Amino acid sequence: xxxxxxxxxxxxxxxxxxxxxxxxxxxxxxxxxxxxxxxxxxxxxxxxxxxxxxxxxxxxxxxxxxxxxxxxxxxxxxxxxxxxxxxxxxxxxxxxxxxxxxxxxxxxxxxxxxxxxxxxxxxxxxxxxxxxxxxxxxxxxxxxxxxxxxxxxxxxxxxxxxxxxxxxxxxxxxxxxx
Ligand code: GDP
Ligand code: MG
Numbered sequence: 001x002x003x004x005x006x007x008x009x010x011x012x013x014x015x016x017x018x019x020x021x022x023x024x025x026x027x028x029x030x031x032x033x034x035x036x037x038x039x040x041x042x043x044x045x046x047x048x049x050x051x052x053x054x055x056x057x058x059x060x061x062x063x064x065x066x067x068x069x070x071x072x073x074x075x076x077x078x079x080x081x082x083x084x085x086x087x088x089x090x091x092x093x094x095x096x097x098x099x100x101x102x103x104x105x106x107x108x109x110x111x112x113x114x115x116x117x118x119x120x121x122x123x124x125x126x127x128x129x130x131x132x133x134x135x136x137x138x139x140x141x142x143x144x145x146x147x148x149x150x151x152x153x154x155x156x157x158x159x160x161x162x163x164x165x166x167x168x169x170x171x172x173x174x175x176x177x178x
Contacts, residue, residue, distance in 0.1 A: 009062065014065065014121075023086075084117040087100045087147075090123055
């Protein structure tokens, strides 16, 4: 087997309750590889090696973001440690969508290099009757902030792997262009 690239550190960001831990546990539960988990700053860290486009990549996923933690030490830590970021909102919660934009601005401020891969994720897309944010709003927000966009449902396991594969492809593109 060829050596894997990475480990890449990928950080989950977003309001409490949008589904970050649900997404992380799907990532952690991938059965074809040995995942490991541990705790950090009261959150969780998961490591997986997955194969994308025939190449193995190791990802360390941080589910340590706490949107209520105003002390901001851990928040700053999170924003500084990532090689890539997954900004999650719930399509059923407009304020989480607005906060996702704030996070994008915060990230841009913290990291002058605009080459950090970021994916904006509209989670809970199974809750169609409670939708407060349309797909086109999500898409255009991502376009404004120059990042990728995907809608997922952790509950239905819909688009969750395409999300993680997408972030790995972006990390590789960045690697290959340096
Ligand atoms: P976190 O605070 O961002 O980590 O959010 P959690 O992963 O703890 O999820 C908050 C709540 O939303 C839990 O009750 C989850 O079961 C639920 N949830 C997470 N993702 C989905 C989803 O895609 N669809 C639905 N219907 N519920 C979800
Ligand atoms: Mg959580």
